[in-house]
Amino acid sequence: MTKQASSSQTECRGHLESGVLSITVTGRLDAPSAAHLWPDVHALLETKDVRSMVVDGSGILYADGAGTALLVFMRQVALRREIALEFQGLEADVAAMLELYPAEKLADPIAAAPKRSSDLVEQIGHAAWGAFVGVKDHISFLGELVVGLFKMVFHPGGIRVKDFFSVVEASGPQALPIIGMLGFLVGLILAFQGAVLMAQFGAEIYIADFVGKSVTRELGPLITAIIVAGRTGSAFAAEIGTMKVNEEVDALKTMGLDPVRFLVIPRVAAATLMTPLLAVMTNLFGLAGGAVVMSGIGFPLITYVNRVMAAVTPADYLGGLFKAIVFGLLISSAGCLCGLRTGEGASAVGTSATRAVVSSIIMIVIADGIFAVLFYYLGI
Amino acid sequence: MNEKKPIITVEKMTAKYGDRLVLDELTFDVKRGEIFVILGGSGCGKSTLLKHMIGLYKPAAGDIRIGEVSVVSSEGEKRDALIRRFGVMYQSGALFGSMTLLENICLPLEEFTDLGKDARELIAHMKLSLVGLAEFANLMPSEISGGMKKRAAIARAMALDPEILFLDEPSAGLDPVTADELDDLIIQLSRSLNITFVIVTHELPSIYKIADRVIMLDARTKKIIAEGDPVVLRDSAEDPWVKSFFNRKTQQA
Numbered sequence: 001m002t003k004q005a006s007s008s009q010t011e012c013r014g015h016l017e018s019g020v021l022s023i024t025v026t027g028r029l030d031a032p033s034a035a036h037l038w039p040d041v042h043a044l045l046e047t048k049d050v051r052s053m054v055v056d057g058s059g060i061l062y063a064d065g066a067g068t069a070l071l072v073f074m075r076q077v078a079l080r081r082e083i084a085l086e087f088q089g090l091e092a093d094v095a096a097m098l099e100l101y102p103a104e105k106l107a108d109p110i111a112a113a114p115k116r117s118s119d120l121v122e123q124i125g126h127a128a129w130g131a132f133v134g135v136k137d138h139i140s141f142l143g144e145l146v147v148g149l150f151k152m153v154f155h156p157g158g159i160r161v162k163d164f165f166s167v168v169e170a171s172g173p174q175a176l177p178i179i180g181m182l183g184f185l186v187g188l189i190l191a192f193q194g195a196v197l198m199a200q201f202g203a204e205i206y207i208a209d210f211v212g213k214s215v216t217r218e219l220g221p222l223i224t225a226i227i228v229a230g231r232t233g234s235a236f237a238a239e240i241g242t243m244k245v246n247e248e249v250d251a252l253k254t255m256g257l258d259p260v261r262f263l264v265i266p267r268v269a270a271a272t273l274m275t276p277l278l279a280v281m282t283n284l285f286g287l288a289g290g291a292v293v294m295s296g297i298g299f300p301l302i303t304y305v306n307r308v309m310a311a312v313t314p315a316d317y318l319g320g321l322f323k324a325i326v327f328g329l330l331i332s333s334a335g336c337l338c339g340l341r342t343g344e345g346a347s348a349v350g351t352s353a354t355r356a357v358v359s360s361i362i363m364i365v366i367a368d369g370i371f372a373v374l375f376y377y378l379g380i
Numbered sequence: 381m382n383e384k385k386p387i388i389t390v391e392k393m394t395a396k397y398g399d400r401l402v403l404d405e406l407t408f409d410v411k412r413g414e415i416f417v418i419l420g421g422s423g424c425g426k427s428t429l430l431k432h433m434i435g436l437y438k439p440a441a442g443d444i445r446i447g448e449v450s451v452v453s454s455e456g457e458k459r460d461a462l463i464r465r466f467g468v469m470y471q472s473g474a475l476f477g478s479m480t481l482l483e484n485i486c487l488p489l490e491e492f493t494d495l496g497k498d499a500r501e502l503i504a505h506m507k508l509s510l511v512g513l514a515e516f517a518n519l520m521p522s523e524i525s526g527g528m529k530k531r532a533a534i535a536r537a538m539a540l541d542p543e544i545l546f547l548d549e550p551s552a553g554l555d556p557v558t559a560d561e562l563d564d565l566i567i568q569l570s571r572s573l574n575i576t577f578v579i580v581t582h583e584l585p586s587i588y589k590i591a592d593r594v595i596m597l598d599a600r601t602k603k604i605i606a607e608g609d610p611v612v613l614r615d616s617a618e619d620p621w622v623k624s625f626f627n628r629k630t631q632q633a
Contacts, residue, residue, distance in 0.1 A: 030541075031489075031492075031493040031494075031495065031540070031541070032493070032494060034495065034499065035493055035494035035495040035496070035499065036494070038495065038496055038498075038499050039496070042498075064541040065503060065506065065507070065538070065539075065540075065541040066489075066493065066495060066499070066503055066541070068506070069499060069502050069503040069506055070499075072502060072506060073498075073499070073502055076502070096572055097572070097573075100510060100572055100573075101506050101509055101510070105509040105514060106505055106506065106509050106514055344477065344522040345477025345478065345520075345521070345522055346477050346478070347477060347478045348477075
């Protein structure tokens with residue numbers, strides 16, 4: 001609508017005579033009318049066989065930034081084509097606007113530093129170096145972390161108790177509702193799927209063994225770890241990452257305070273402590289889910305409980321919890337490391353949080369695989 | 381154009397954070413084309429006042445109007461039109477970190493005008509040249525200095541040719557030379573484009589140089605304790621606090 005209105009008010013006409021292109025612009029030059037005129041003006045300016053241009057601007061009533069841009073554009077095209085251009089009859093206001101933008105001030109911008117080299121060999125080199133530095137960082141971070149954790153064990157006074165407990169609360173009790181719901185549903189689904197299969201053999205009673213073993217050994221710790229990675233690991237990365245962006249981490253360093261001791265240790269300690277406790281809850285809710293299905297198909301609860309007690313050995317249960325401890329350690333240290341390695345700007349915080357979750361989940365799965373092999377050979 | 385006509389009117393505006401009173405029934409106006417400075421010690425609610433004037437916060441009571449339109453109660457299209465009448469520079473610059481300076485300025489042009497890409501980029505270049513950053517157009521905000529970020533933020537605030545520019549502490553954290561250049565820029569823009577400036581600051585040299593009129597907020601009473609030309613206030617203020625604010629620091633400077 002505005003386009004129509006402004007086009008009826010604003011006009012641009014060109015007239016070529018013996019090599020002199022006369023352009024007449026009339027009306028209000030604002031953003032809508034400039035947008036409307038721009039293509040015509042561009043076409044006009046590219047007219048062939050022009051020796052000089054004269055712009056009659058006496059009819060321009062008003063020019064804002066965009067309108068002035070149109071005039072600057074005319075001047076620039078003339079400059080590029082090496083044709084003389086003259087503005088005639090500009091109102092004082094319009095001329096003053098144009099004077100704000102002398103040609104030499106609109107210097108060519110410095111090209112941004114090339115983000116990525118086009119040379120393949122160089123790219124591979126950069127990637128390899130990046131990976132090497134990443135591994136090096138990770139190793140030195142793990143070293144610092146282990147030293148820090150040992151110090152904490154032997155001098156528990158050095159730990160920031162308030163930070164520790166606030167992380168404990170955020171990563172433990174506050175995760176209970178979702179842990180409970182997921183655990184319960186997984187137990188339920190597992191038992192239900194098992195029931196369909198085992199009913200074919202009349203072996204429904206073994207659903208209890210099936211649910212008990214798989215939840216305590218595998219699924220309980222795994223689901224817990226994935227939730228902790230999504231809730232807590234990403235939160236650590238985002239929190240420390242934001243602190244990094246705001247130079248708070250630098251402030252700690254320059255005060256002579258070690259960011260690992262200050263930020264990382266309380267978080268890693270709290271999350272490592274909370275993950276197995278959450279796994280206990282996941283196991284409990286998972287078994288409860290199984291119980292619902294078993295009662296549904298007619299077994300009394302006591303039968304289910306006895307069956308589970310017989311099937312699940314302490315080794316199964318404790319092995320699962322041990323895995324959860326390791327998962328918690330991996331997730332929290334990955335989260336903190338990603339946070340500390342955050343680059344600049346808001347998007348870097350997002351990247352760090354994503355990287356924390358992705359690397360946590362990969363590490364969880366790999367560690368779980370290693371545990372499976374290890375437990376097999378140890379006969380657990 | 382009538383220079384005396386108020387463009388912003390603040391009427392009995394009260395601001396609160398929860399139960400804590402921050403500003404108590406402020407009434408003042410900003411006239412078209414002037415450079416208006418909001419002064420006061422730390423924590424007296426300068427930035428809070430600014431955020432109310434641009435409609436980010438709603439006042440607990442009272443009204444703020446730009447032209448005839450209320451910032452407080454307008455909604456929908458009316459509010460969109462209102463918002464396009466002013467530009468804001470935030471304390472930290474608030475440039476979008478994932479875009480180059482040029483893209484930062486092109487964004488509002490892309491969203492609110494029909495201009496083609498060439499035209500948008502030319503306008504962005506022009507705005508950057510106004511603040512002396514034309515050659516840095518393709519750099520990311522993280523690659524330029526703090527003072528440059530502030531200037532780029534002013535260029536972005538000007539992208540849509542606003543009538544009013546709100547600047548939150550434009551010269552805080554800048555060296556005196558850069559701060560002085562920024563002041564020159566503000567005066568130049570005010571004269572050549574007739575932009576109304578509302579500036580929050582407590583840099584005295586800059587106040588004397590640029591301000592047409594100031595109001596001074598008081599952290600104790602939550603009210604305006606002084607209003608007028610800064611030079612006149614310096615020479616004839618009666619309130620001891622106002623007096624010391626204007627005088628003591630100039631002696632040090």
